[in-house]
Amino acid sequence: MRMRGIPALMAWAWLAVPGAVSAQARLTLGDAARLAARQNGAVDVARARAAQAEARVTQRRGALLPDLAAGVQQAERTLNSATFGFAFSNPVTGRPLLRPDGEILGPVPTVDARYRVQAPLLDLGRYQGWRASQATATAASLEVDAQAENAAAMAATTYVRAARADAQLAARRADSSLAAELVRIARDQLAAGVGIALDVTRAESQLAAVRAQIIAARSERDRTRLELRRVTGLAADAPLELADSLVGLPILPTLPGEGDALSAALEARADVRALEAQETAQLQAAKAIRWERTPQLSALMEHGVIGPNTQRLLPTYAWGVQLSLGIFDGFRRESRLEEQLAVARETEARLKELRAQHALDVRTALLDLTAAAEQVDAVRDRLRLAEQELSQAQERFKAGVAGNADVITALLSLNQARTLRNDALAQYHGARVMLARATGTVRGLP
Secondary structure (H helix, E strand, O other): OOHHHHHHHHHHHHOOOOOOOOOOOOHHHHHHHHHHHHHHHHHHHHHHHHHHHHHHHHHHHHHOOOEEEEEEEEEEEEEEHHHOOOOOOOOOOOOEEEOOOOOOOEEEEEEEEEEEEEEEEEEOOOOOOOHHHHHHHHHHHHHHHHHHHHHHHHHHHHHHHHHHHHHHHHHHHHHHHHHHHHHHHHHHHHHHHHOHHHHHHHHHHHHHHHHHHHHHHHHEEEEEEEEHHHHOOOOOOOOOEEEOOOOOOOOOOOOOHHHHEEEEEEHHHHHHHHHHHHHHHHHHHHHHHHOOOOOOEEEEEEEEEEEOOEEEEEEEEEEEEEEOOOOOOOOHHHHHHHHHHHHHHHHHHHHHHHHHHHHHHHHHHHHHHHHHHHHHHHHHHHHHHHHHHHHHHHHHHHHOOOOHHHHHHHHHHHHHHHHHHHHHHHHHHHHHHHHHOOOOHHOOOO
8 A cells, every 4th residue: 555655646746747747738627636735725835734733842842941031221220218128227326227118229220141040850741742732733734735645536527527628519510511511512412402491490599509519618627627727726828738538548448446445545635634633632731731730940040240230240140940739720730631522533533523514424435436437338338339320310301312400300319429428527526536535545546
């Protein structure tokens, strides 16, 4: 399974080179998927959230590092001696040196320049919080991968729709050529006196109907092109050409077994890995809350000089070690812990549901792919018979042994057969994309 990711990784690296896709005028199905995975708007949003999570890791790590601050202060202040709380007396006479009801002292000028270092020596709560932020950042980076896979699947599905629109337009143009040829033959026969005006009217009516179908097919092609540009992150007016036609897209020789597909889905699905990482991060956050109950040990050192002016500065310092322990916080910590554990249980339930949904997606995609492959074989036979029927009706009409009603009927049958062929191929390749999405390998499509 690991070897499967190498081609996708190489393709990703190739697409990461600026101008790699813009330099080529044609996009394959795999190119569209990988381009959307690289520059779709939802992927850009996920990358921004991952960057935010990485920034929070740095913030949490900073709480474990020492804080260093420095400052210089020059000030003057006055004091009221009554605020000292005690009286200064003459040791000889016993008389107070200052007025008992207080008097103003100063102003006293001071110049104070010092730096202060405060560092946590032991804080397991902060350490576990840093570990939780790392787990959250990992989950955010995996969410980028999940969004890229979703964008790739959306682009691949849109590409198949665009290829079908191209095939429909080509089929209607082919029908138009046949209808125009039928009008020409009917007019020639009428001019030669071997035909009737009703044949000309029928042929012209069929040609008008096909032209209306061409207009609708052209509109559908233009709409799918616009949507494909949007999901791949291209400009709305950027040149875009499909390198793969609907008929030219590969048909799988054999389908993977259900067991292999399920194993690949469990291993490769980015959204499963992202949700698992979220659950890990949430449990780590709950662990950090528990560790907040442990004692915190920190150290403080302050050193500087102080004096009445810059010519008379004396060094002073202070240092200490502090041990603190939170005893009671109104049960706020316990409530935060219960909330975090409930969030983790919710994620666990979502993960269980997601795994079950993935198993359903794989089985459904395999069923759809099998049915679509059989449908493709069936419509190929119908298309071959419709072409044969039209050829025989044209020969009879040219020989003058029958009117063009049979030709028009055969042309309508061929029109329908071509539409059914395009629908069957679109369903098959859409199921192929869904199987790749279910197994997490959309970006590895050729």
